[in-house]
Amino acid sequence: MSLIMKEDLFEDQRTNLRLCEGAMWLPGFAKSREAFLHTALQSIVKQAPFRNMFTPGGFRMSVAMTNCGKLGWVTDLAGYRYEEKDPESGLFWPPMPPIFLEMAQAAALKAGFPAFFPDACLINCYEPGAKMSLHQDKNERDLSAPIVSITLGLPATFLFGGLNRADPVQRLFLIHSDVVVWGGPARLFYHGIIPLKKGYHPFWGSARINLTFRKVA
Ligand code: MD6
Ligand code: FE
Numbered sequence: 001m002s003l004i005m006k007e008d009l010f011e012d013q014r015t016n017l018r019l020c021e022g023a024m025w026l027p028g029f030a031k032s033r034e035a036f037l038h039t040a041l042q043s044i045v046k047q048a049p050f051r052n053m054f055t056p057g058g059f060r061m062s063v064a065m066t067n068c069g070k071l072g073w074v075t076d077l078a079g080y081r082y083e084e085k086d087p088e089s090g091l092f093w094p095p096m097p098p099i100f101l102e103m104a105q106a107a108a109l110k111a112g113f114p115a116f117f118p119d120a121c122l123i124n125c126y127e128p129g130a131k132m133s134l135h136q137d138k139n140e141r142d143l144s145a146p147i148v149s150i151t152l153g154l155p156a157t158f159l160f161g162g163l164n165r166a167d168p169v170q171r172l173f174l175i176h177s178d179v180v181v182w183g184g185p186a187r188l189f190y191h192g193i194i195p196l197k198k199g200y201h202p203f204w205g206s207a208r209i210n211l212t213f214r215k216v217a
Helices: 031-047 098-110
Strands: 017-020 023-026 064-068 072-076 079-083 120-126 132-135 147-153 156-160 170-174 179-182 191-193 208-214
Touching (some): 023 098, 031 064, 031 098, 031 120, 031 147, 064 072, 098 179, 098 208
Antiparallel strands (some): 017 023, 023 179, 072 079, 120 208, 147 179, 147 208, 156 191
């Protein structure tokens, strides 16, 4: 937390944007840490590979997922929930790497949430065509904490609505290293991702990786 990196000070031209009370878009915030994030992610995926889980309704999700941290988000025919162990391996989820935690806390602080202690990090992998329908994140017991969301690799159009599914949505074009912080009165707002377009990122290849940090328990 005490190490200030140059790239954090001389960020690109896009400026931080408050989307509404409680939600903030921090363009390029993860840039200076991308190599560390990449290395840490590779070791997580070795222990707990990406997999396409099933919704309670029996549909296979187009987004492949894994987790790190004390708790991991899972879904199957029994429902959505958090589990301490990876149901595929029976092992605890890999621990949250210090670089992940430091990044999430720095972003939360910037958005006005000074004491963020996430116990879960859901890692989403989108290949072209993968999407996330409008949903609310409401499986977390502690709704006072924000969610910190990081985009790596290919860009995606993020839909950001309101408290009701039918509320109008804003469309945000999130690119590599953008961070969105989401809490307070916006914590339960509907959101989603439109089908990913094909592309190639020199460092991350042909997929979009999204890390979302949550305080669950
Ligand atoms: C994604 N993100 O960006 C999906 N949820 O791929 C989410 O579902 C999400 O970005 C809560 C808060 C921020 C998010
Ligand atoms: Fe979500």
